[in-house]
Amino acid sequence: MSDIDVIIVGAGPAGLTLAAELSLAGVRPLVLEQHLVPRETQKASGIGGRILDHLRFRGLLGRFEELSSDPHIAPRFPFGTLQLDLTQLTDSPMHAMPIAQWEIERLLDAHARDLGAEIRRGHEVLGVRQDDDTVTAEVRGPDGTYAVTARYLVGCDGGRSRVRELAGIGFPGTTYPEVNRLAQVTLPAPVRLLDNGDIDVPGLGVVHAGFTRLDTGVFAFATDPESGITSLMTTENETTEYDDEEPLTLAELGASVRRVLGVDLPMADPKRLSRFTFKDRQAENYRAGRILLAGDAAHLLPATGTALNVGMLDSVNLAWKLAADVQGWAPAGLVDTYHEERHFAGARARLQTRAQVALRRGRDEADEALRQVIQELLQDEPALRRMGALVGHSDIRYPMPGADHHALTGAFAPDLTLHTEQGTTSVAELMHAGRPVFLDLADRPELRAVAREWAPRLDIRAAEADDQPADALLIRPDGHLAWAAPIGEPAGTAAATLRAALAHWFGSPSGA
Template identity: 40%
Template structure:
């Protein structure tokens, strides 16, 4: 079998794997992406993006392609938590952003972007095994023209909850499986007389249902119409999963009968019309797990390979795609030779606690939609709490992931948080902070002449972009922003102590300077 040496192999051409490939390509690398499917899957799994990930797409110039809007992202005025309404009107700033987009369309956008950036994308090529080969990984691949091997400096498993990469490394995947639960979901045709004017549906004798999960005493009813004329209906029942088989395809009649059981009345849904693709699937049990480690040697886990949880509230791609922008620039730094010692270890130390937090609130939402009168009482109390501005602000930050603060070694109020966007004036004209991060390079942004950014990053200009700007309300005098959008250092003045702290941050995150650092 011929063997080729490459920088990095990514297993899984799903949104997370493709986004990671794009991040690496922005750094001038050419990753190889393997996927066992002969072409992108047409099955609509995820139906959109919720949370801070929308700002990540904006940061990389992908928001317009995903949303169809040329404007900057605007937060949603309302959302849901545990099937209960969450009014965000009093939350300032509101961190919850939404983009509705079926997963096949996301994959198409990211595939085209990856190809434009020069990524080597190989459909129908399946990673079957791998083993250490010195400081590299030897990867076995099954392909239509026969098996072959690749020798890679790094391997990333973005190959889903049943990840071959994770299993082959024997990384433990602790967590729980909710036994007995069975969920069913599918596209359907719904009579017009059931439609409400606000995009929801009215079910006589039961009530009105809008977008999302709706708790009833017999289970959960799910409704979403992300594409006009193509509603999705579904259920979650808390008993009966033991009698179902994952291997037996879901029949539409089974979905119809489950909807009737949960609602308590028949809903006259019929199979969808049109060319599709149409969703129709059953899931037995709910796995909630986080990998014990995200890294073993030169092998990394990404997305569902590292964490699985309930889809309620749409946390999956918010978590996974932010994993990618965290890992991508660190791998690129290592491959380019300027990564400081321990940088790759910060992928796990920063991202694993975020996954644990998502698990916490996804299990909390699962509890809030469970059956029983005591849960009904708890929901009434929780609903009262969600109407309090402070509680709504807390939950909004939790859902969006905007409450994440990394330990970056700097005590400024902005350090460790995702950057605060604002309008700027630079030598190149008006822009926003998000637009400065298009090429996945770190940025030292200085406002109002407090510091000469070019002089401040002398020695790091091959990897850090200096920008001088003015703004009506600058968030600080200067910000050092990592490629993933998190603030590594900030200052409200630029005292000698601030200068020392900046140099410390530059060394901590971006390595040793190439030339002696001049005084600033």
């Protein structure tokens, strides 16, 4: 019998999130990372959307805020060369936190290790084989090759996933013939920053802040008036295959700016330099027997600011389901719901990033008219709110079995302020342990009696809420609602639907 429950291939954000969530659930993960030391190559520059809510539900959000350059940055985001300005809303459905990916990984690494996860760096997976009960990885480490066996193996090893290839999972989609270069720099004299945020470039004239579309490509920039740091990006049609590990240099960026704008742009003090291409791909299945995929191994999205967040949420969804199976109480088909739910969520992420491709790449007058119409629509609150939720991944409502569900069922649980005999708390605080929670908001003893049949697998809480959305909530470990009782629903109906939901997600009653 192996002393490892789940092998995780890859120590990026998705892999480390999965390791932490599995450890929190009492499962023994092993992370295998082929690189000997953590990489500080600039990739993602922040996290945002629903994953911030999850971090709050685990009590981790403060750790990220401490390392962020602006943890409460105004919610303004690019959307396919348009501007998604959510500051117009009193309660934005999408927030973001600037923080370098290598710092995100360092935080997640420390958190996973604190919970007991084992992380081996410099260990490359060469092969994978599985049978009905286990999966074995052939690994090359610093001291030679060896084999390790576990109940499951999860490939979190990026867009060129070796695990996905070994599992024979198809990865259809499109790679767009363009290269994007992104940087944070200062623009020294003779470039002049104008009061309205535009810049005056010698030999060219005024370049407006935002996106400038030319036959040679796209140039975009914005300058922080307080720090003087300019974030800029170029997009050019190219078919060159770049090594992701080969860093972008200031000279390469300068050459790209010259090709797009036609003049040299003085740049200095680079704070970030990164290069990326846009790929639109999704694994045909997130599971092949005892091998599963998460993060970039499962999907590549053709726009920035989304992939890391979606990948971490894959892991949050998967962890508790694998833990239930390893611990022997998972109902039939529970692990399969990972593909059903997260493939659906990945398709939603592809929908909005594909739309950004159309807005970004179209060059004729009709395309410009489309951009203008959509930008006008985004001035209206309902459209702006809907788009913010789509980009932030906060519009995901997983399909649930049965019929006549409460409107909240399948959605992420609202973070209600709760009043108990012990004092004031919140839904987020109840979820710190990563366990399922039954929350009675209307003193329904008959529903608590049903929930107790699943104890100690289930935490049972009672409280009052200022803004009570339902009589009771059943919250899965990933924060999504498995069930909710409408206010005043008859006892017999509520008890029957609660029992069905508990059995569907958490197996047979504990004493059965």
